[in-house]
Each structure stands twice: as structure tokens, then as C-alpha cells.
Amino acid sequence: MMKDFLSIHDLSLYEFHEILDLSKEIKKNPHHFRQSLKNKVLAMIFQKPSLRTRVSFEVGMLELGGEAIYLAPSDIQAGTRETFYDIGKNLERWVDGIMLRTFAHENLIELAEAASIPVINGLSDLLHPCQAMADVFTLKEKKGNLAGLKLAYIGDGNNVCHSLLLAGAKAGMTIAVATPPGYEPKEEIVHQALEDGRETGFKLFLTSNPEEAVVGADAVYTDVWASMGQENEREIRKKIFAPYQVNRQLMAKAAKDAFFMHCLPAHRGEEVTDEVIDSPQSLVYDQAENRLHVQKAIMLLLMGKK
Ligand code: CP
Ligand code: NVA
Helix, strand or coil: CCCCECCHHHCCHHHHHHHHHHHHHHHHCHHHHCCCCCCCEEEEEECCCCCHHHHHHHHHHHHCCCEEEEECHHHHCECCCECHHHHHHHHCCCCCEEEEECCCHHHHHHHHHHCCCCEEECCCCCCCHHHHHHHHHHHHHHHCCCCCCEEEEECCCCHHHHHHHHHHHHHCCEEEEECCCCCCCCHHHHHHHHHHCCCCCCEEEEECCHHHHHCCCCEEEECCCCCCCCHHHHHHHHHHHHHHCECHHHHCCCCCCCEEEECCCCCECCCECHHHHCCCCECHHHHHHHHHHHHHHHHHHHHCCC
């Protein structure tokens, strides 16, 4: 296993499946892993708000026998009070791993290069790899297999979309992305996904038409239209993204009994209607739960005995 977990692109196919297999094992027998990270400490640096990431990492460390330290945005003022380089050089003297939620992805790279201990991406403007691993784990639980499944992502070509593309590529899925023109996923990530998916059977469709994207989809995924850090664009984005709402009419065009997925938090009534997110086909709380199991697997592989 590599030192850090910054992007799904960095994983070998073996490591990608190893994380999913270990997550399953941990979810089934959590008590087998109660001492696995005994006395280890994870520092969690947050430059943005969080419910799921914060709680699932903290509980994950506790359940593995270790501890987590929460560092709020105002505590260390990362990047302002001192550089990510110096933060890494300090933290490595005290703790066993660092989770960072930040704005620029380069901050994660700077921290990971400085620190000799594992660094985990808890979301950047570019990627949200822990989320996408939990998402494909959830789909695999429901469907048994990932290869050949079709996931339609509707909305903003953002961090969550990027990591889903990279996870779908490793898993040999079909991913259809529908975004308004100008909000497509970054070319750099699309290229990485196509490269990673060359031998897995991965298929990619990019369109601006949500109805076209959802045809035959086993799962329909959406995320907020304005991500953290884009709050001042919220009103303009509401207008641009209105035709991309996931509602009953759009779900009806997907495969019969298609799942609905969302990383949460959701802006109900914007990117998704109540009747879709609260429907029996919605996996959103399973996805949230599975953050815990999948991140325990990631921490174990990075911070456990080699
Ligand atoms: N999905 C997710 O990462 O949620 P939080 O922002 O609450 O951590
Ligand atoms: N795209 C969202 C995901 C939140 C988990 C954001 O970055 O705010």
C-alpha cells in the first residue's frame, strides 16, 4: 500500500479491491479489529465544515483502538499561520496519520510530501476519494458486483464527480455524466479515468442532457450545485442547474428500481426532491454509514502493522 491516500487514481487495481474487501470484513466483524490501531493517533485538520467525515473518522479510530484529534479551521489556521509543509513536519513527530479537508488539492500534496506519516484526503476542491470508495462499496453491497454497472452522475462536475469517475474506472463500471455546459469534470481527471479504465471495461459518457445520461442507469447520483467555498455562486448556480434536478420524472427514465445516491449534505428541493431522497430506492444513509467501514479499512492499510 502506498504511503498516502490522496486520489483513487494512485491506487493499483489490487489496492482498490483490497480496500473494498477489507471494508466488507470490518463491517461484518468489527470486533476483530478493536485493537488494530491500538495507541495510534490520527490528527484531523478541517478547513471546511463536516458532519460525516469528522464523525466517521473519529469513531473509526476509536473502534480500531486508537484516537483522533479534531483541529478546527480556526485552531491552526493552516496555510495562514504556517505552511502545510511545517504542519506536516511538526505533526509527524507526535501522531501516526493525518486527515486533511482543504480547498486547494496542492495543500494535500505539500503536506504529504513533508510528512513521513500517511496523509488521507478528507475532501479537496478537486477530489473526495473516501466518499467515492464508500459509494462503490455501497453499490457492490447492493448489487454483488461493480463491473458493468451503470451510474449516472447528474449536476456539477465537482470533487465528488471526479472521484466517482476514478472509482468507476478502476471498477470497470459505465459512468454517464450530465452537467450544464461549462461545468464538466476537469479534463485532467477524465484523462486519468480513461487511462485507469483501459483494461477494466470502463465506459464513459459526457453529455449536457440528464435524460440521456440516466437511460438504463442502475444508480442515479447527484451532489449540491454549489460546493463548500462556492457559496457566493449559489443563486446563479440555482438557475443554471435547475434542469438538472433529480426528481421522480428523471428517476422514471433510469432502469427500473434504480438506486438514488448522494454524498450529503443535500439541499433538498434543489438538486434532489424529497420524494426521491426519501424513497425506498435511496441509498444515502447507507453511503454515510459505509464511510465508517471503508475509512477504517483505509486507515488500517495505511497506519497498521506492515
Ligand atoms: N459527504 C461528506 O463528506 O459529508 P461531510 O461534509 O458532512 O463530511
Ligand atoms: N461537493 C461537495 C461535497 C460535500 C461532501 C462540496 O465540496 O462541498
